[in-house]
Every structure is written in structure tokens, then in C-alpha cells.
Amino acid sequence: MKKILWSLTLFGVILILPVNGVMEFDKMERFTDFNGTNVSQTEKDVNSKAKVTMVGLTLIKNAGLRGAVCLDGSPAGYHFHPGSGSGAKNWLVHVEGGEWCGDIRSCVHSKKTRHGSSKYMEKQIPFTGILSDKASENPDFYNWNRVKVRYCDGGSFMGDNENKDAQLQFRGKRIWTALIVDLLWSGMEYAKQALLSGCSAGGLAAIFRCDEFKNRLLHSTRVKCLSDAGFFVDFADVSGDRSLRNLYTDVIEFQSITTQLPNECLKVYNPTLCFFAQYLIVPIKAPLFILNAAYDSWQIQESLTPKSADPSGSWSDCRSNIAKCNASQIKFFQGFRTRMVKLLGDFTEQRKNGVFLNSCFSHCQTERQETWLSKNSPAIKNKRIAVAVGDWFFERGGAKHIDCAYPCDKTCRNEVVER
Template identity: 30%
Template structure:
């Protein structure tokens, strides 16, 4: 079932969507026809998306945003997780904001593009199993950001006619869990071992990666708060004055490992990064994370993406 889920979703999306562009409230579209082909959410509900049709100069351009929402790795937790993610239960309308906003004053670069928000309902970064557009952007936040990274090559292969495409992961890079001297290593490994086993995602990952390292090191994440389930990070997360010495040390170790990961990524001439130290997880649908946002070279995230996508320049 490898790429089946997301291929069916995007193929169906390209073929059947016809709505009025520029809507403030976008109506959900359920892909009932995908159910018989095995592309379903955890509870059997059909995959779904929200779509606002492009027009004018943006009529042939696409932004596809994959929703985030964490992961689940066992029957009980997945049952609880899908209770809020089932497409049968979610709101039938949503407002498109920031990178998906239909207003030129808010979203001057992409307001008239075809804009799609893909509902996340499989609990495994769309790893359950994407045709001719140009340019095209695949994006997502958190678990959807991780999915953006994993599906980027496949997304490109499914739009061979596209002269330009970009994949933009929002808060989707998680540092490897192979740093055994970081506190919480065993918990991280156990968490993602369960996730991989439960969803069977090991066979969906690129063989070019799995042949060189264990599956857990590819499909894993490091959240500084995760190993400290018995302690409170809320105060520390909002004000450093409330952080304990072990928490400060944990963040320093996390910073060192995170920068090490980024240095490896930075060797690629085709990858751009926007890195900041503000306490924000998920930017593209967040007012304070989009425009305005933290600044890099005096530019917001929205402006950097505009330059990187439309002018083919990259900031590192």
C-alpha cells in the first residue's frame, strides 16, 4: 500500500475539484471513491481535503499543505487519536489563513494559486501509501512536515510535467535519536519502534536510507520535553527563568545535536533553511509564525519562501 494513500488522494484531487476561488470558508471534500481502493483513515473514514481554486496568473500553480498532528503507535492510543481526526467528525468548513489565505493583502505570493489543505488522519505522517502541474509546492507542518520530507521525491515523480517544484517542511526536521548520551534516548527509541511496528512504515521508507541505517534512526524524532514526562516543561517553555538546571542542560545538548543535523543538511546546494530559536512549533498556519514572524536577514518566513520559490534563490 506504500504510496497508495497519498497518490489516490492527489490524483482524485486533481481530477474532480471544481469550486469557486477566493472563498473565506472552504468546504471539506471527502474522497468517498478512495475507500474501495484502500485509501482510508485509521477509522475507515475517507481521506479528505479543503481546496480553493486558483485563478488568473496562479491558475496552474499549486500549494499542497499536509496537516500535522503527531503520531500514534498502538491500538488504544490510535483509537483515542483518531477520535479527533476522523474526517466524519471534523469541521465541514475551515478558514484558509497565512500561506493558504485567499486575500492578496495577507498572502500576496500565493493568494491566487490552487491551495489545498490535506487532512491528516492516518497517524503515521501520510505513510500509508501524489499529476501535471507547474510550479508546485508540497508543504506540511509537524508530522505533516516530516511527511513532506519523506514524500518529496515521490511528489516530484508524480508531476513530471512540472518545470519547478519545491517541498517545504514546516517544523518537520527532527534530530536523530542515535545520540545515546542524551537523556531519554531509550524512551525515544521505544516510542518510534512502536510507531514503525504498528503502522508498518519500515517498508515504505527509501531503500537508499534503510540500507545504510536502522529504520528507527530514519523515522524518529527528538523532542526535548519528551523524556521528561514526569516533570513540567510548561513554565520553562514560556519563561527561561523557570527552567531548572537539568532542563537548561538538556536544551543545550539538544541544540548541539540539532545544529549537527543541520550542518549535514547544509551540504546540499539545493536545500534552504530558515532556522531561529523562538519557541514556535508550526509556522505556516500560525499568525506569529508566518508574517509577521521571526526574521532572517531582516526577512520574514513568508518573504524568504517567496524568494526561494519565485526567484529561485536560497537562504542558509
């Protein structure tokens, strides 16, 4: 497999158009950088009638001594906005999406970006979507203590090793431990309610760390986890190869992650498979909510129809705009959706769990206000994502929402990167 840099969430200028609409844009190149909400946006860029709250970056104290460092050895960081009123003792910890890197070239590239070094991280970012402090935008969590964890380890917070020759640090596990300790000291230890969430590679991290997060808190604390666009499926690409499986193998071997993977999974599967959410979610004891697009745009573009699997370019238009796919291409994607629904079967049978699987061409839907909660945000049977998540967390009603197959859903928003 050619060693390449894979990115996991969308970055750049995002155009929002109905999924069934007509779009014209240049053919997309493979993503080389990304972030679900594009944290580099300024206050005036955020599409909200209310003034957006900008939150400063906090670097982990004594990060070097604690080993809580990014790929380049700089201190890892997070953004924290304190809660108030009825939410003062509740905590939302949200993990940013980021790149996986599985070789020297890709990791060295990452360490020169905000996804591998705090030197390049924004000093302030807007808190929108699930992080918003506006009741109208985020009715259930707006006044909680809200934390956004910056992603800079290249391995979904699972590694604990280094490559001295390339001057690379794989310290995701130590970052996570230091972060949680600091938050506990800041008051999270006595939380009444807590939600661990994450987007993309951060959504996978939320799955990996879910039970550990719960075990760190009081037995009386209501603790749940939410994975947004972290349900990456082990599925053959259009050439029959397993692109994502190959990538995971590289990441696990290069960062020496095997010993950090769940023992329960390793007893049954090999390490590569134990990096896929489908083999991890059922045994998790804490309540877990899976939010995903059935036609996840990152998975379609980067693991199902990568350019390495499409040398003729026959999937070029389709991979950039699902509305331009022909009948056989749509059939292939329907097979992917069917597989995803089936894999969620045993998971959804557990009463404590929740799912929101919409038929959109999208990736990460919690961080952006347009998809989390707005008058035009995606919905399944008139229930929008923020409402569905809130109903599940507070046990106000049904928590299993699976959309009909494309193109039935007219509420979808199509996210397209303009490079």
C-alpha cells in the same frame, strides 16, 4: 516504555507572548490533542483585518474501494481552494499535522477524533498563513491552487496495513496515492510550479513524499518541498532515554511501516532511525526547505522533557516557558540546538536547499498568520518566514537562515497552550 498518545502540534487556546516576557499560567499536562492552526476556529477567531476565507471539506471519492480511509475506515479528505490569474496553473499542497499512534489504545483514541476519522473533521476551515488568498498575507502563493490535506492515518502517511481485531485501518500510503491522483485529474498534472509543504507530522510526511511528488509531475514543472516543524531530532531526553526513538519503534512495528521506508536509508540504518528526518533529507533530489524552531516547543515538552523522564517535576516550569529555565536547563537546550545545526550542515551545503532555523519556543510557523507573515512575525536579520520561503522558491536570493542562540532573537513568538 509506557504506551501513551503523543500529539504533534499545538491545540487549544493559544496565547502569543514575547519569548523573553513574563507569563503566568497553569502547569501544562501532556498534549492529548492538537493542530498547528486549530482548524476548529471560526472565521471571527482568526486574527486578520481582512475577511478570512473559509474552505469546505472534500472527501475522497470511492475512498473505501481505493483503501483511502482514516483509522476508523471513514473516507479521507482535503480542503481545496482554486487558483486564479497568474497562479491558476500553480499548486500548493499542504499536509496537516497529526498524531502518531503506536498501540491499540492510542490508535483507538485517535479514531474517535478528527485526526483519525473524517466523521469528526470540520466541514469548513479558515485558510490563513501559507494558505491565505490575500496578497498582503501571502504574497507569493495567494492566488495558487491551494490544498490542505487532512491528517487521519496516525503514521505520517506511511502505513498500508490493518488491525482487524481493533478495527483499525493504517492506510496512509493509499490516502496519499488517491489524493495525488485526484489532484492530478483536477489539473495539477499540468502545473507550471508546485510546492509540497506540511506541518509537524505533516512536515515529516512532506519529506517522505517529496521526490515521489516531484516524479508525479511534468519534468518541466518547478517542484519544491517545504517541511515546517518536521525535523524531529534523535536526541536523549533529560533522563538519558530516547523517548522519541521508542515511540517511532512502536509506530513502525504496530503499523507495519518498515517496507514503506526509503530503501536507501534502510541499507544503512535500522527502520526506527529511518523515521527521523535527519537520516532522510540529504539524499532527497528535489529542492527542500527546512523551517524549524531551534527550541521546538513540541520536542522540548514531549521528547526532551516528558513527564515520564521528570518524575520530580524539576522541569515543569521550564518545559512550559523557556524564560523560566535555569542556567543548566538552558545549557541542555543549547546542546539540542547545536545538534540540530550540525545535522543540517551537509543539507545546507547543497545549493538547491533552504533553511530557516530561528531561536524560538514554537512549533509550526507556516499555518498561522501571526508567524507566517505579519508586522510582528518572527524574522532573522529582518527577513520574515514568508519572505524567506518565497525567496528560496523563486531563487531571488539567499536561502540559508540560521538564527543566533537563545535569547538573542527578540522577534520570537512563544506559543503556549492553555488547557
